[in-house]
Every structure is written in C-alpha cells, then in structure tokens.
Amino acid sequence: MKAKGRSIYVELERCMACRGCEIACALEHSESKDLFAAVREEPQPVSRVSLECVDGTAIPLQCRHCEDAPCVTVCPTQALHRIGEGQPVLIDDERCIGCKMCIMVCPFGVITLREGGKVALKCDLCLHRIEADEMPACVAACPTGALQFPTIEEITRLKREAAARSMKEAATASKEQR
C-alpha cells in the first residue's frame, strides 16, 4: 500500500465516540505497543488523533496532511517536511525548536506540543504501518469503519455514485408528482 493518493476519510454517521482511535494512536506511538504495559509507561503515550464533539456529534480529527501545508511553509528549521510529493507531512524532532509557528497556522488545530513543550507533535499517518501494508492504527482500530483510508479515486467514485443516485431519485419523484 502506498500513502500517496490516499487520505483518512471519516464517515461521521458511523462514529460511536468510543475513542478507540485515540487509544490505538497512543498505543501505536508507545514504547511497548502493548496496552497493559503502555498504561505504565513514562512519559505516557500520546494520541495524535482527537475526538471532538460538536452539538453531540463526535468528530475524529487528525492531520489532513495538506498538499500545500502551511505548517511546512512556515517552519523555520524545516523540521516539518515531506519525504516526497503526496507523502504525509512528518516532523523531525531533532530539528524542531518548539517555536509553535506550525500550531499557529494549522487550520485544524491538530499539531500540539509534546509534554515538556519543546517539540511539536502530530500525526505521521502511521507511515511505517502503511509501508508494511497495514492501515493506519486509528483506521484499523475503528470498530464501525467510521475511519477509513481509501484512495482519492475511491472516495470520489463513491461520492459520484451517491450523487447520481440521489439525482435519479429526485427525478423519479418529480415525474411521479406530475
């Protein structure tokens, strides 16, 4: 599987607000990758995805890996970077000076500071998992399939099909009315 041409896709109606994505993300980025051991780790593992709530609707939010990413543009030390076109936006901890400019410009608020405040923290799209042909941890953990990792082509095709179907239904309904 390649990261290029794919995107995290959220089907909001399916989200049960279980916070499984948050736990799976923290676990994936823990030392032990084992739940029972990770809860005792110091520093504690941190999730890069967060479940936001708007008027009772749960919305899992993580880095969108913008193609023209303001965080990459604004980073003074090139700590925020891409390894190639269409690849996820990654952060080089060694280069990050903790200036928080990325946090200022991110339209989604999904870049945070590590405990201690010296280095910025964000979703890496589980690039290591994708390279091993596995879904990002949050997607793999989602029990209802609310979080998905389809190709852009899959997303648009299904959207077109749904749009076409609703147009057909509208047309049929208006014919019947006449």
Place this chain on the structure above:
Amino acid sequence: MTDHKVPPTKKHRSGPAGHSVDTAAQKMLNIAAEEGFEVAYDRYAGMQPQCAFGQLGICCTNCAMGPCRIDPFGDGAQTGICGATADMIVARNLAKRSAVGSAAHSDHGRDIVHVLLAVSRDAAQGYSIKGEAKLRKLAKEWAIPVEGRTINEIAGEVAEAALGEFGRQEGRLRFVSRAPEKVRKRWERMGVVPRGVDREIVGTMHSTHMGVSNEAMHLMMCCVRVALADGWGGSMIATELSDILFGEPKPVVSSANLGVLRESHVNVLVHGHEPALADALVAASQLPDVQAACEEVGAEGLQLAGICCTANEILMRCGIPIAGNFLHQELSVLTGAVDMMVVDIQCVMPALASLASRFHTKLVSTSPKARFEGFEHIEFEEARALDSARDILMAGIRNFARRDPAKVYIPSEKSPLIAGFTTEGVFDHLGGRYRPSYRPLNNAMIDGRLRGVVGVVGCNTVRMAQDEGHLGLVHELLRHDVLIVQTGCSAIACGKAGLLTPEAVDLYAGRGLKEVCDAVGIPPALHMGSCVDNSRILTACIEICREGGLGDDFADLPVAGAAPEWMSEKAIAIGFYVVASGVYTVIGDPLPVLGSKAVTEYLTEGMEKDFGGKFAFEKDPVKAARLIIDHLDRKRAALKLAPMIYEPRPAETQGKVWEEMRQAVAVGAK
C-alpha cells in the same frame, strides 16, 4: 455517504493449530474453517480490536449520566461526571464482578440445598442420601443432634441450617469456623468476615451503586468479603451437600475428549454446572425402557457424556466420560454426532443455537434461571426428577433418527483419566486404609521430596490457545516436584492430555514427586471436581495446617493457586477468596484493573500484608510457573524446610507428546 461501506478491518489469527493445543480441537476447527461454520475464535477475530477502556476497567456505566471513560494516558478526562476517579471506577467494577461470581456459585449451592430439603421430605423422586457419613459429620460440626433420629430428619435439619446461611444477617457463616485461627483473625482485623451469603452479595451490589462507596480500598474489602461468602459459604455448601446427596466421590476411571462420543450410540451431552439433573439423567439412562427406546431407533445404546462442570460432577461420582471443556462446546456439535445437548446454568454459549441449526443436534435448556433463544425448554422438576430425566432422554433418542451420517465425524482422541479425589478421600490414598492421614503429604514437603501443592483451576479463553495455559503450567510444575490439584475446565484440559493418570508420573514428574505418587499410587495431578469444588482445595489446606509441621496458617504453606485461562466472573470471586485466605495466586489475563495504579498495586502487592496472599498476572505459562516455584521456595525457606532432594527433571525429558504440543503452539503463535 452511508453508501460508502468499508467493513472494519479483521485481524485473523493463524489457523486452527494456533487456537488449541488439543489435536481433537484442531481437527474440528479445520472442519469448521473448511465448511464455513463460525466458532468462538472467528467471533473473537471479528471483535478485534477490543475496547481498551473495558480491558483496563475504566469505563463506568453505573448511571445514566454516563458512560464515563477515563483517559488511561492522562490526556483527557481523569474523572467521571460524578467525580469518580480511575481508582474508584476500577474498584467499583471489580466489586460488582466479584459479587456476580459469588452469586453464581452460591445460587448453585442454594439449589443443591433445596434438593436435599426435598429429599428429606420425600418430595424428590429418584434421589436418596448417598453420603450418609458426610451428613453425620456435618451435622456434628453444626451441632445438629443425630442420636435416635432418622437420616431424613437429620438431612432436613442440615438443609434448613444450610438455607439459613444464605439469609443470615448477623454473626458469621458457619464454615468460617473451619478456617485456621490466624486466617480468621486477619479477616476480623480487616472487617471482612462474611455474615450471610445473600447479605454480602446485596451489600456489595449496593456499595457499587452510583454515589455509594467511592473509596478504592473500601471497595477492595467488598470484593474480598463477597468472595469469602462464596468460597467459605455458597461454594462450600454446594460441595458438602452435593457429597451428602449424590455421594462422596471416590477415585474412578473414565476418559475424556470428543472420542468418547460413539457413532453407534445415541449421544446425549450434559453441559453447565449443576449436578441435580445430570445425576437423574445418569439414573434414567440405566432404565430398561430407555435402552429399549435406543434399540428401537436403531442405536446400540445411549452414550452420556459432558462438557464443563456438570460433566465433572457426574464424572467424579458415576464415571461418566468427559467430552470436553468450555471451548469444546461448539466443537462437540460440529461432530454431527451429538443428538442432544442438555444445558443447565453458566458458561453455555448462546451461539450454540445457530450452530446446532446446521446439524440435527437438539438443544434443551432445563433451568428456570437460564433460557436461550433457539433452545427447546424442558424444565427440570426435582419432584419428578427421574420422570423428568427420562422425558429429556427420550427426546434425545427420538432425535437420533434425524442424524445425517454423512455429517458425522468423531475425532479419535480420548484419554484415560482418574478423577474423584476429595479432601477426605485423599486420606485413604496418602496414608493407606489403616493409617489415613495427611502425615505422608506433609512429610514429603518437609523432607524436600515435594516442593509444594498447587491448585491449577479455571476456564478456557479464546485469548490464548485452548489448554495452552493449563498444560504449559502443569508440565512445568510437575517437573519441579509440585503436586497438582485441579478442578473445572483446567482438570478437563489435563484429563484430555493424559495428565490425570498414574502413567503421567513417569512421563512428566520430577523424581521426588514420582516417589510420592508411586508410593501412594496416585496421578501427579488430582481431579478434585467442579468449580464450586475449589472449596475442597480450601479444606485440604485446612488439613495440611492441622497435620502440622508446615505452619498453622495458609499463608505459611508451600502452596499456590493458578487460573491460567480464566475468563468468567466466577473466576474473579474464586481468585479473591483464595488470595484472601492467604494463598498466592497467578492468573493469566490480568484482572480488568490496570487502568488504576492503586488497585493494581494493592492486588499484586498490598494484599499480601493484609491477607497473606496476593495476585500475579502472567500469561506465559513457563513464566507463571517460575513465579510459583519461586514463591514455593520462599515459603519453604521461611519454614526452614529441608532443601529439595532432587534437581528438577530436565524439560526435554517430558516426552514426545508435550514437545509436539509446544511446537503446535509455537506455530500457532506466529
């Protein structure tokens, strides 16, 4: 965008070899995989990943303001809406589970009391009091007069006294007096002496209600107290009165695994936990008209066998063979040869209904407490027990005609075993008929022949290969000269693997253990019954203390407990009453408490100071064995016992069968 449906990712584990170390199970699981029959392992795979909040115990659904979940990584919410912390939530959830486990064993015990009461009033058909000696002994213990009274009069008063233990509101349970003084004193100091069985269950359930007990340590005491009401109450009553009613088990030869089913016979399986119906089924199966009915439908006879603890009960007393343990229930249906499965209570998977619908197997529920969609319900009435049992058997026999021979596959696996050891019966074995005594057992420990005695008990779980935890641990302990006592699905696991035979001594036991077993003529692992019969392990510890030389407190003895594949709430209650009685206990999967540092530390460290025993969580059977062996050695050192006479038996000398099993597990783990 609801049209865009991507199914959740399913992480399928490796093939059938990874699901069980039992070759019969592997064969059946291959069939299931090939033919597309869904079993528990498939549902487990479909359930991945499982909710971390639940596993860590930090999800609270106690009130309708919730559910509340505590962020285990410290980022999000650290208290519930009411303000409960992770410690409180974990402790409350655990106390509830301990209460449910205690309730399950105790309500089973209560039913046995009712049967005894009915028998004493001549109101139960087909039963008699088969354990008169035990009845008289218990009457004496409870100061119930026996002189000049009929057996039924004594039984009636004992049964009424036993019923009183459930409703007792003050004082303490009668069996508490059995505990060594030091153990009792600890309970008094900690304020956990169990009053009445129902009293403790209701009290604990109340304490866990929204806004009642919100101190983790107080809730830990609830866990203990309600569990003690099980081990030294409900379960002990169940064991004692079952022995009185159905007879004290005596060593009996039988066999275990799916190979006990017979193609030529009507196969009726019992499954669940209570002995009352199963005992009547055994009696009914010997009626001439039942035999005639079998011949009428073209069968050679009736084969009765069992799953789980109902099976253990009639194995011990009647020698009825065992078809398998918990994870064999679906596999038995897959043989296509089970004409009827009769279930009572506990550990019965509702999934059996859909599986059985693809075979001819008739599923019958019998308890007023347990019904299952897709099962036929024929309620068992003790007043007409024998007729009731005959009706049930006849329905099974009629169903034989519907069996499709093309679908029948019975794996050949069937291991001989000896079951039926009890606290009292062990006397005969250890000391011989003329000198019944625990002296030889205690001496063997004192002299360094036996390292100690370990109870290996508990369930099966899909979280590890079936029987891997039990067998891995038992093999490792045997080679270190540890005598094993067993109940429940663990006993069945060892039965299937041939460990409950004297022959297993030569194959697996260390030299010191071999000398003891050979001298006495016992298997290196002793089948002591069903899961309520864990109370027998408590009474055996009492006898070891009483015999002297090893301390007068459970906490001093070179003993330990283990439940490598536990999964039920009953196991939580058992764990607590064993630990709170002073016995170090290693369980496989951790209790759902790791979301609370305070509770985890109390269970695995702090409890020892208060109760003499503590928990350890270790899933790897070899590492679990190491923990236990180190513990036994520490206790031996504290008692200043002689060093062990012999070196442990080298692992590689434990025979080909075990090596193959280990390899199967290794393959499965990949």
